[in-house]
Structures are given as structure tokens and as C-alpha cells.
Amino acid sequence: MRRFGRPRAGRVGFFGSCVGLALVASLEGSARAYDFSIDLATIGQGYQVRGFAPTGADELLTRRRLTQVLNLSIFDIEPAAWHGDDADRTARNVLYFDANLRFDSDFGGYMTGRPLGADEIRELKQSQVDVLWAFVGGRRIGGRVDFQLGRQVHYDQLDFYAFDGADVLARINRLFAAEAFGGAEVRGELPLSSPIYELDGTSAGSRDPATRPAQNSQIRPLAGAAVVFGGDADAASPVQARLSYRRTWAGTADQLPGEPGSGVDDEKVGLTASGAIARRVFLTAGLRYNLLLASFDDEQVAVRVRATARQQVGLEMAYLAPSFDGDSIWNVFASGAYRDLRGSYELALDPGLKLYARGFARHYDAVDGDPTDVARWAGGGSAGAALRRRHGVVRLDGYFDGGFGGRKTGADLSARWEMRPRSLQLEGRLTGYEWKSDQQSATDKGVVFGVQAGGRFRLGEGTRLHLLIEDNFGSFYAAQYRGLAVLEVDASI
Amino acid sequence: MNAFSRILTIVTLALAAAVGGLAGWATAAPGPHPAAWSSNDGGASATPDAGVIAARPAVPPSPLIFPAQQIPLRFDHARHLKLGARCDTCHVSAPTSTSVSDNLVPAEAACRACHEIDRARPDKQVPAGSPAARCDACHLDEAGAPWMPSPASREPARVRLADPNLKFNHKLHVGRGVGCELCHGGVAMKALATRDDLPRMPLCLGCHDGKQTTNRCGACHVTEPDGRLRTNLASGATAATGLIEGTRPLTPSGVLRGFDAHGPDFGRHHEQAGKEERYCLSCHKRSECVDCHGGVVRPFDIHPSDYVSLHGNDARRNTPDCSSCHRTQSFCVGCHQRTGVAPDATGGQLGAQARNPFGTGTQLKAFHPPGWVNEGGATSGHSQQARRNIRTCVSCHREESCLACHSADPARGGGVSPHGPAFAGTARCRALSSRNKRACLKCHAVSAPELDCE
Numbered sequence: 008m009r010r011f012g013r014p015r016a017g018r019v020g021f022f023g024s025c026v027g028l029a030l031v032a033s034l035e036g037s038a039r040a041y042d043f044s045i046d047l048a049t050i051g052q053g054y055q056v057r058g059f060a061p062t063g064a065d066e067l068l069t070r071r072r073l074t075q076v077l078n079l080s081i082f083d084i085e086p087a088a089w090h091g092d093d094a095d096r097t098a099r100n101v102l103y104f105d106a107n108l109r110f111d112s113d114f115g116g117y118m119t120g121r122p123l124g125a126d127e128i129r130e131l132k133q134s135q136v137d138v139l140w141a142f143v144g145g146r147r148i149g150g151r152v153d154f155q156l157g158r159q160v161h162y163d164q165l166d167f168y169a170f171d172g173a174d175v176l177a178r179i180n181r182l183f184a185a186e187a188f189g190g191a192e193v194r195g196e197l198p199l200s201s202p203i204y205e206l207d208g209t210s211a212g213s214r215d216p217a218t219r220p221a222q223n224s225q226i227r228p229l230a231g232a233a234v235v236f237g238g239d240a241d242a243a244s245p246v247q248a249r250l251s252y253r254r255t256w257a258g259t260a261d262q263l264p265g266e267p268g269s270g271v272d273d274e275k276v277g278l279t280a281s282g283a284i285a286r287r288v289f290l291t292a293g294l295r296y297n298l299l300l301a302s303f304d305d306e307q308v309a310v311r312v313r314a315t316a317r318q319q320v321g322l323e324m325a326y327l328a329p330s331f332d333g334d335s336i337w338n339v340f341a342s343g344a345y346r347d348l349r350g351s352y353e354l355a356l357d358p359g360l361k362l363y364a365r366g367f368a369r370h371y372d373a374v375d376g377d378p379t380d381v382a383r384w385a386g387g388g389s390a391g392a393a394l395r396r397r398h399g400v401v402r403l404d405g406y407f408d409g410g411f412g413g414r415k416t417g418a419d420l421s422a423r424w425e426m427r428p429r430s431l432q433l434e435g436r437l438t439g440y441e442w443k444s445d446q447q448s449a450t451d452k453g454v455v456f457g458v459q460a461g462g463r464f465r466l467g468e469g470t471r472l473h474l475l476i477e478d479n480f481g482s483f484y485a486a487q488y489r490g491l492a493v494l495e496v497d498a499s500i
Numbered sequence: 501m502n503a504f505s506r507i508l509t510i511v512t513l514a515l516a517a518a519v520g521g522l523a524g525w526a527t528a529a530p531g532p533h534p535a536a537w538s539s540n541d542g543g544a545s546a547t548p549d550a551g552v553i554a555a556r557p558a559v560p561p562s563p564l565i566f567p568a569q570q571i572p573l574r575f576d577h578a579r580h581l582k583l584g585a586r587c588d589t590c591h592v593s594a595p596t597s598t599s600v601s602d603n604l605v606p607a608e609a610a611c612r613a614c615h616e617i618d619r620a621r622p623d624k625q626v627p628a629g630s631p632a633a634r635c636d637a638c639h640l641d642e643a644g645a646p647w648m649p650s651p652a653s654r655e656p657a658r659v660r661l662a663d664p665n666l667k668f669n670h671k672l673h674v675g676r677g678v679g680c681e682l683c684h685g686g687v688a689m690k691a692l693a694t695r696d697d698l699p700r701m702p703l704c705l706g707c708h709d710g711k712q713t714t715n716r717c718g719a720c721h722v723t724e725p726d727g728r729l730r731t732n733l734a735s736g737a738t739a740a741t742g743l744i745e746g747t748r749p750l751t752p753s754g755v756l757r758g759f760d761a762h763g764p765d766f767g768r769h770h771e772q773a774g775k776e777e778r779y780c781l782s783c784h785k786r787s788e789c790v791d792c793h794g795g796v797v798r799p800f801d802i803h804p805s806d807y808v809s810l811h812g813n814d815a816r817r818n819t820p821d822c823s824s825c826h827r828t829q830s831f832c833v834g835c836h837q838r839t840g841v842a843p844d845a846t847g848g849q850l851g852a853q854a855r856n857p858f859g860t861g862t863q864l865k866a867f868h869p870p871g872w873v874n875e876g877g878a879t880s881g882h883s884q885q886a887r888r889n890i891r892t893c894v895s896c897h898r899e900e901s902c903l904a905c906h907s908a909d910p911a912r913g914g915g916v917s918p919h920g921p922a923f924a925g926t927a928r929c930r931a932l933s934s935r936n937k938r939a940c941l942k943c944h945a946v947s948a949p950e951l952d953c954e
Contacts, residue, residue, distance in 0.1 A: 042725045046787065050797055057808050058839030068839065074796045078787045082725040103726060107787055111796060121838050130834025139790060146727060160786065162777050167793065181710070195830055202830045203794040207891060210829040215900035217907065217942050244710055245756070247776060259938060265946040270936030279775050281757065289758025291772050301931035309772050311758040319754060319761060323772070329890060333936040336899055336943065340906075340918045343888035353763050363765050367819070374887040374920070381884075385817050393764040402764065402801075411888075412817030417804055438805040442813055447869055451812065457805025479806035487806060491797065499725070 046078040047496040054477075054489035056117060067487065070117035075110045099147040106141035109201075110134070128212040129195055129202065137201040140169070151178045158193065160204060163233075164277035164293045164305070165253050169193035169204040170229045184235040192227040192255050192272075206273060208335025221260035222334055227272055229255045248280035257334075272333040274298040277305075287313045297330050300338060304328040321351040343374040359395035364388065371411060382445065385410030399424035399432075413451075415442040421459075430465040434475075453482035461491070469497040564733045564750045566664050566695040572640040572647070572657035576691040587680040589613075594680070597670040601663050604670075611638070622649050664698075665722050665733045665750075678707075717782060721750075729783045768802060768820070793825050816885070816892050823891065832895030841867070842896040873905075883918075899942065907943045908950075929953040 052074075055067040083090075085102040112134045121131040129135065142157030153176040160169045172190015179185060195202025196211055213220045231254065237247035255273040259266055275298065281291035288310065295305035309323040328344035331337045349367040356362065366388030373383065387408030394401045405418040417440025425432050436459040444451035461475030477489040580590075588595055590606040597604055611617065615631040615638075618624050624633040632638075636646035639656040647656050673683075681688065683699040690697065708715050722730040731750045754761025757779070759772040766773075774780065780789070792799060802820075804810065815822055815832075826832060836842040872881045886893050893901075905914035923929050930953045933940055940951055 044726070046785075052797065056835070056839060059841065061840070072796065076787075078785070080726055080785075098727070101727065105786065107790065109796075117838055128830075128834060128837065130830050131838060139794075140786065160790065162774070162789075164775050201794070202827055205827060205830075207823070207828045207894060210833065210894070210898045212833075213898050213900060215898075215903065217903055217909070217912075218899045219938065219942070222938065244715060247757075247779075249776075263946070266941060267937045270938045272936065274935065281759070281772075281776075283756075283758060286755055289754075291759055291775075293775060299931060299935050301927035307772070309759065311754070311761075311772075313754065313758070319763070321759075331890075333932075334938050336902060336906075336918075336939050337890050337894065338932060338939065339923075340886055340902065341888075341890040342920060343884075345888075351765070351769070353761075353765070361764050363763060365765065365769065369817075369819075371888055374884060385819075387819075391764065408813070408817070408819065410817075412819075413813035415810060415813055419801070419804060421801065436800065436805075440804055440810065442810045444813060446816070447867070453809055455804070455806045455809055459800065459805065475800070477805055481806070481809075483809060484806075493797070 041084055042082040042499075044078075044080040044082075044499040045497070046076075047498075048074075048076040049494045050074040050076070051492040052490070053115070055487050057483060057487075065483065067484070068117045069115040070113065071115040073112045073114070077106075077108045079106045079108075080104065099150050101146040103144050103146070104142070105144060107139040108141075109137045109139060111137070125214070126212065135201075136199055138199045139201060152176065161188075163249060163251055164279045164295055165231075165251055165275050167204045168229070168253065172229070176235070182236060186233040186235060186251075187231070189228070189230040192229045194223070194227065196223045206332040208332030208337055219260060219334075222257070225257040225260050227255050227257040229253065245283040245286070246281065249278070251277045253277075270333060271299060274333075289313075299333050300328075300330055302328065304330045304344075317355040319351075319353045321349075323347070323349040323351075325349070343372055345369050345371045361393045361395075362391070363393075364390040369410070382411045385412055398426075398428075411445065413442060413444040413446070413448075415440055417441065432463040433460075434462065435460045455479055455481035455483075469499075471495045560696050561698060561700060562750070564665060566698050567662035569662065569695050570657070570660040571692065571694060572642065572644070573659065573692065574638050574640060574646075575693075577687045577693055578689055578691065581688050587684075594670050595674045598672070600666055600668045602670075603661070605659060605661065665730070666720055667722060668720065728781070728785070731783050767799065795825075798825070815895065816889060818889055818891065828891045828895045836896045903942065908948065909943065909945070924950060924953050926953075 050073070052070075052072045054070055056070055058066050058068045060066045081104040083101060084104060085100055089100040089102075091099050113131075114133075118131070118133060122128065138158055140158045140160050142155045142159045144153070144155045146153050148154065155174045156172075158169065158171045159174060160167065161174070162168070170188070170190040170192050172188065174186065174188035176184055176186040192205070193200045194205055202211075209218070209223060211223050213223075231252050233249055233251035235247075235249050237244045253273065253275055254271065256269055256271045258269045262268065275295055277293065277295045279291070279293040281289065283289050289312075291307075291309050291311075293305065293307045294303060296302070297304040304327070306326040307323065308325075309321065311319060311321040313319050325347040326344060327347075329337075329341040331341070347367055347369050349365070351365045352363065354362045367386060369385040371383040371385075385408070387406065387410075389404060389406035391402060391404035399422065401420075401422045403418070403420050407416045408414065417438065419436060419438050421434070421436040423432060423434040436457070438457035438459075439455070441454045442452060457477060457479040459475060459477045461473065464472045464474075466472055471494075473491070473493040473495070475489075475491040477491075479487040479489075590610045591604050592606070592610065593602065594604045608617065616624070616626060616633045618633065621633075622635040626633050634648075635656065636648045639647040641647040641653065642657050647653065683703060684693075684697070687693045687697055704720060705715070707713055708719065717729055718727065722733075724730050729750070733750050751762035752760040754763075757773070759770075760779070791797075792802070814820065822828065822832075833842060869881060882893075902918070903912060905916045906918045908915060908917075919929075933951055933953050937951065944951055
């Protein structure tokens with residue numbers, strides 16, 4: 008039964024969007040042209056990946072990837088009779104369609120000898136086809152309602168999340184809006200679906216019965232709601248707040264007697280708020296409560312001050328505790344949280360010179376009061392300068408991190424220069440860094456130098472070619488090459 | 501998390517929502533504040549603090565909003581106004597203009613109302629005190645010198661103005677009682693008016709505050725067909741001027757929301773700004789987010805070259821946050837399996853770990869230090885690391901790696917409890933058990949009494 012359910016669930020968003028699009032289009036009695044935009048990108052990559060042969064010796068695996076991305080947007084697909092403007096001349100009753108498809112293929116020695124058959128995992132498949140999103144959307148329907156129907160991706164204090172379903176936002180008045188959404192979570196095990204917004208915790212490819220591998224293929228209903236304060240996002244509003252809730256759950260696969268019929272995979276409440284004082288001091292804070300763990304797992308407080316017209320100072324405090332998919336045992340294992348104190352400074356100098364610096368200090372909580380828990384600090388910082396001129400920019404960055412995790416010290420010098428206005432841009436980058444692990448400091452350390460050079464060429468109206476080559480050398484390699492070619496085509500009619 | 505930081509967070513939330521909001525609304529009364537958008541030009545045009553109605557701001561306006569122009573003329577607004585001219589005496593069509601494309605610069609015919617210009621007599625003299633009629637009284641050549649017709653230069657240099665990258669309706673504003681001087685007041689004290697004297701966004705926000713009238717960005721800024729703001733703007737590369745070539749992005753300078761300032765480091769650090777999806781999408785395509793957060797090609801300034809060598813350090817520290825772009829159990833596991841790092845390089849079979857040559861205790865390449873797994877049951881290195889950042893572990897291991905020792909199932913052996921002291925009585929235990937017992941059942945039997953968290 009589930010085998011029938013899986014493809015249906017995976018395609019429901021995509022086909023829902025297509026059906027919706029067709030319905031809307033059918034409302035118009037005669038044929039008409041629509042504004043649309045197509046962004047096509049063909050990305051070719053060839054590079055070498057450091058690996059370990061079965062003998063334990065270092066080896067370089069060659070990897071060649073060909074990726075094609077299609078982003079299609081169609082605007083104003085509503086019947087012309089629906090057109091109208093609000094009092095502030097905002098278009099209302101607007102319908103549109105937006106879709107993003109990705110086709111990714113892998114070649115080269117990297118793919119030879121990979122696990123196959125029952126052991127094959129999605130990330131090592133020769134080809135992957137993903138519909139990242141495909142939905143019909145509406146803006147200011149009746150002057151008040153926005154909606155999206157189909158596969159969609161969102162992000163807020165609760166995280167990135169993707170689902171097949173519907174999202175509706177209604178403006179209650181000038182200050183408040185309410186949002187509700189529901190559908191089925193997008194999971195990597197479903198057809199045409201990428202796992203990139205799936206929670207970590209349960210891994211495809213497991214064949215240990217105790218981990219209940221069939222659970223990965225279950226459909227996961229998702230529902231949530233939010234209250235938004237501060238008017239429209241597309242407005243110069245000095246204060247915004249959002250309180251949101253989301254829950255994802257799933258029925259139990261291969262259920263045995265005595266086992267629960269369903270379980271929660273994710274349930275969180277998030278609150279964010281930001282405000283401005285005299286347009287010089289900006290405050291923002293975010294708080295996330297994980298009902299699955301009965302604890303706050305993400306808290307952030309930040310202030311940014313425009314000290315003068317050319318100086319900005321920022322200070323942030325953050326607390327983050329690890330959390331995973333509710334089906335994972337790691338919600339029990341991972342109990343150590345950390346808190347960060349971060350600072351930043353930016354100074355704009357004429358003409359076109361900006362200096363910036365950033366630093367952080369991190370403290371790890373002692374896990375479960377363990378007295379032997381050591382290396383509880385980490386810290387580091389970076390500083391840089393960017394010089395922008397009419398035809399290009401030169402940038403120098405330096406950084407240092409130390410403490411838990413190891414040490415790294417390095418610098419980048421990069422430049423981009425417009426040789427021919429709008430048609431030829433050259434770029435390059437020099438990298439050098441030293442690193443050392445704090446865990447295996449005798450063997451896990453190295454020095455790397457890298458050189459990149461490339462260019463962006465305008466081949467015609469809306470058509471660009473980006474070429475880049477890279478060579479790295481240092482402790483591990485005499486040479487390690489990487490090549491990138493991106494052909495982009497943008498068409499808007 | 502301790503009580504102090506929790507209280508701090510909540511207090512800041514309240515401050516941000518209440519005090520900040522009230523202050524923000526209160527200060528949104530008509531008046532100046534810094535410019536809100538820059539041209540991403542490294543500060544050359546960013547954030548003037550001035551902006552008073554009648555004063556000229558210290559920094560020129562962004563060329564993206566008001567492209568460069570060429571006005572080879574001599575003119576004195578102050579003098580003309582003193583002589584009794586009104587704005588609409590010369591700018592006749594301004595009060596009825598509905599588009600920024602309308603040319604509101606007076607043509608020669610408007611000057612002729614007072615200046616007795618005679619093209620056949622370029623050096624025409626007029627009585628003292630009368631308006632000048634010579635060509636060079638007003639016209640300048642390309643070099644800025646007074647211009648007179650000559651065999652080499654029969655036509656004066658042209659006034660070249662490019663359309664501002666804005667929407668503006670003079671007629672609408674005049675109809676609502678907005679006088680010329682509110683936006684162009686400084687001109688009354690000036691000679692020639694240039695783009696430097698055009699009103700800036702702070703002035704606009706004095707009225708466009710969401711109360712007196714709309715504060716929606718798209719009310720004034722040019723929008724794309726999909727409703728987003730147009731940010732890739734030609735800075736004057738038009739046939740009208742030909743003065744500046746190319747396009748540049750229009751970016752927030754941080755005055756409106758602070759954290760949205762697109763400085764040089766914004767691409768790597770936009771955690772705070774990135775929480776407001778709808779705000780970001782008012783300028784960006786959704787695909788721009790996904791190109792980095794889940795794309796197949798990272799921007800080349802996110803990680804240094806040969807990041808594969810270094811990434812282990814950052815992954816253990818989780819700085820930068822790997823999960824903002826990568827899902828550990830798909831992205832990381834795939835590569836680790838293929839490159840021979842993962843213990844189950846041949847797949848997920850039970851016992852596959854034994855075939856991996858790089859685990860603890862081997863001489864080939866020990867990924868974990870000695871004492872990593874203490875089979876005596878005492879606290880060991882791996883438990884601290886796992887509790888602190890288990891994502892690093894799961895970039896190679898699956899749950900079955902843990903179950904090998906930590907399962908309560910006697911058939912598996914081990915039986916090492918991963919729970920901290922007094923876990924059974926905690927809210928965490930009760931929440932996990934009540935919301936999803938499936939996770940518990942991976943180690944515990946269905947009928948096990950410990951599932952009741954007592």
C-alpha cells in the first residue's frame with residue numbers, strides 16, 4: 008500500500024500546482040500571452056576529491072558533475088477582469104506560478120566503486136531529478152490574502168522547511184496578519200524530492216531492523232500557523248514580529264503490537280521580533296522552543312548600532328542546543344549546548360573602501376555535569392577590507408579560529424574587474440591557510456595554497472558564461488585541480 | 501540554558517517589539533533620517549546623515565536612483581525667484597506630470613518669455629538691467645566654458661538627463677497639497693540645480709511612514725513583473741546620457757532594519773536578517789537563496805580553496821553552521837562513503853564497520869584518537885564529542901553504530917546507557933516519550949518500564 012502512497016505524496020504538490028495553473032488559465036475564454044521569466048543554468052564541474060583507497064593510501068578521485076537548473080516564473084495569470092489596484096497602488100488579485108527544477112548527474116572515478124544495489128544511497132546515484140518547488144501563488148487576493156499552493160520552501164526562526172501543500176496569509180489589519188499552512192513534508196525518499204530541508208537524525212540506507220528503515224518512506228503530514236505583526240514585509244516598517252508554530256508527524260511503519268500508531272517528528276514554537284530606535288539602534292531577538300525536547304534549543308539576541316553615518320557596530324548573543332528528527336535516538340545522545348558572543352564592526356571610507364572585522368567567543372556547556380568534559384572554549388575572528396572602484400573590487404580577508412575543533416589561520420586576496428563593460432569580467436583569488444585539528448594534532452594538520460582565475464563573459468542578451476579554474480597545493484598535494492563552467496540564460500517576456 | 505540568558509532574550513524580545521516599535525513609530529514623523537539604500541559601491545554613496553529639506557546633503561545621491569547627468573548651462577534659481585518667478589513659471593508641466601520620464605526641464609521657449617533671444621544674433625546686446633540674450637549668458641561648452649556658436653561648434657552642448665529609477669507622480673503629490681518647496685526647497689537658495697539637489701529617501705519617509713500614506717517599498721521603487729523590487733539597475737547606461745555604463749545592484753544600507761545592511765561581509769553573515777523570508781523575497785528571487793543554501797555550486801568566497809582538507813575542524817565546531825546549507829546525513833554521508841572515510845563504506849550492512857581500515861586502533865589512518873571508545877563503560881572521548889556535536893559523528897555513522905553498544909536490548913549486548921544522570925525524571929524524557937516513542941523503541945522493549953520515565 009505504501010508503495011502506491013509514496014509517489015502520490017511526492018507528486019501531489021507538483022501536480023496540484025499544474026492543476027491549479029490549468030484551472031486558472033481555463034477561466035480565460037480566449038488565448039492570451041503571459042509575462043514569464045525563465046532562468047536556465049547549466050553547470051559543469053570537474054574536480055579532484057581527496058579520498059582513501061582500501062589500502063589506506065591517499066588518492067585523488069576525479070569527479071565530474073553536470074547540473075541543469077530551470078527556474079520558471081509566470082506572472083499575472085489571473086483573468087484581466089480581476090486586475091485592480093489598492094489605495095496605495097499595490098496590484099491586487101495577482102496570480103502567478105513559480106517552479107524550480109534541478110537535474111544533477113555525476114561522472115568520473117568518484118562514481119566508480121560506489122555502493123550499489125541495496126546499499127546505494129541517494130547522494131551517490133548517477134542522476135537525480137528534483138523539483139525544489141512548484142506552486143501557484145496569489146498576492147493580495149481581495150486586497151488581503153496571499154497564498155501558495157504546491158511544493159514550497161520557507162524559512163524563519165523555525166528553520167528551512169519544505170512541503171507539498173498550501174500556505175495562506177491573511178492581513179487582518181494594517182499591523183497584523185495571520186498565516187496557516189499544511190501539507191506533507193518533502194523528504195528525500197520521495198520521488199522528485201530533495202532531502203536538503205529534511206531534519207537530520209534518521210538516515211536512508213540503514214538496514215538494521217531496530218532503526219525501522221521503512222519509517223523513512225512514510226508520508227509526514229505537516230501543519231502550522233503564525234501571527235505576523237508589523238504590516239507587510241515589503242514596507243519600510245520599523246518593527247516586525249512573528250510567532251509561529253509547526254508540527255510534523257508520521258504514522259508508524261511496520262507497526263508491531265504495543266507500538267504507538269504515530270509519533271511526532273518535529274514540533275516547535277518560534278518567536279522573532281525586531282525593532283528600531285531612532286533608526287540608529289536596531290534590536291532583534293529570536294527564541295525557539297522545541298516541544299519534542301521540552302526545552303529552548305535556539306535563542307538569539309542581537310543589537311546593531313549605526314554609530315555614525317559610516318560606522319556600524321554589532322553585538323550578538325546566541326544559544327544553540329542540538330535537536331534532531333523525532334524518530335532519531337540522537338535527541339537523547341546530543342545534550343550539549345553552546346553559547347556564543349559575537350561582535351562585528353564596519354567602517355566605510357571614501358572612496359569605496361570598507362573595512363570590517365568580526366569576532367566570536369564560544370563556551371560549551373558541560374554535558375550532563377561531566378567533570379571530565381574539557382576544551383569547552385572556542386573563539387576566533389576575521390578582518391578584511393574591500394576596495395570598490397567603478398570597474399571592479401579588490402578584497403583582502405584574514406581569519407583565525409582556535410579552541411575546540413582545532414586551529415586555522417589564513418588569508419584570501421580576491422579581485423574582480425570589468426575589462427569590458429557588461430561583457431567581460433575577470434576574477435581571481437589567492438588563498439593560503441594553515442590548520443591543525445585538536446583531536447589528532449600529530450597527523451591532522453596541513454598547509455594549503457590555492458589559486459583561482461576565471462572570467463564571466465556576456466555572450467548575448469541574457470546569456471552569460473562563467474569559467475573558473477583552480478589549483479591547490481600544500482601538505483597533501485603537489486597539484487589538485489578544479490574547473491567550473493556555468494552557462495546561464497535568462498529570458499523574460 | 502541558564503535563567504539569566506533566558507531572561508535577557510525575553511527582555512530583548514519585548515524591547516524589540518515594544519520599545520523599539522513605539523520608538524520607531526514615534527520617530528517616523530516627518531523629518532530627516534539617513535538614506536536607506538545604497539548602491540553597494542563601498543560607501544561612496546551610502547548613508548548621508550543630513551537630508552534636511554532645504555540643505556544639500558553632504559554625499560551625492562546614489563547613481564542607481566538618480567543616474568549621472570550633464571547640464572551644460574548657467575542658471576541661477578535664487579536670482580530668478582527673487583525677481584518674482586514661480587516654479588511653474590518655467591516648469592510649466594511639472595504640476596501635471598505623472599511619470600519620471602516626463603521632461604520637466606524648461607525648453608528655450610520658456611526662457612524667451614523674458615530673455616529676448618535671437619538665434620540669428622548670438623551676441624545680441626540688451627540694455628543694462630534687461631535679461632541677457634547672448635548665447636553664452638546661459639550655454640556652456642563641454643569643458644564648462646561659456647559657449648558661443650563657431651564654425652567648429654554650431655550647436656550648444658546638450659542637456660542630458662536619464663530617467664531616475666523610481667516611480668514618481670508630481671500631479672498626485674501636488675493634488676495632496678505638497679508644495680514644490682517641500683521636496684525642492686534647497687533650490688531656492690541655489691544657482692544651478694543638479695541631481696545633488698533632488699530629494700532623498702529620508703525626506704520621502706517623512707510622509708511615507710505607513711500612517712500618513714503607504715510605506716510600501718514598491719510604491720516608489722521600480723518593481724519587476726513579479727512584484728519584487730528591481731535591484732539590478734542601469735546607472736545611466738542609456739542612449740539619453742551614455743555617461744555611465746553597466747548595471748549595479750541596489751542594496752539596503754541598513755537604515756530601515758539595521759541587520760539588512762548589505763556590507764562586504766553580508767553574504768557570509770546574514771543570520772539575523774535572514775529570518776524574515778517575506779522581507780528578503782521583496783527583492784530576491786527564491787532561487788537566489790537556494791543557489792547557496794542547497795545548491796550544487798557554492799559561492800567561491802564562502803569556503804577557502806581545498807576546503808575538503810580543512811572542513812573537519814569547522815564541522816566539529818559547527819562554525820560556520822554546516823546545516824544552513826548541507827544536510828549531514830545525505831550530503832556528508834555520500835561523500836564520506838565514497839572517499840573511504842565512513843565506516844560503512846560499502847553500505848549500511850550490520851558489521852560493515854569491521855571492514856573499515858581507518859577506525860580506532862588501526863595503523864593506517866586513525867580518525868579517532870586512542871581511548872575514543874572505552875569499552876569499560878566509563879566516560880570516554882567519543883561521548884563528549886557526540887553530546888556536544890553529534891552531527892559530526894553522523895556524517896559517517898548511522899544510528900546502528902550507536903545501537904551496537906547503547907541498546908538496552910540484551911540480544912545486542914552492550915547496554916551502555918547514553919542517558920545522563922536522572923534522565924528518567926526529566927521533562928525531556930517525558931516529552932520525547934509522549935510525543936514519539938518510536939525513538940525509544942530503537943533501544944528499549946515495548947514493555948520496558950523505563951519508557952514511563954519514572
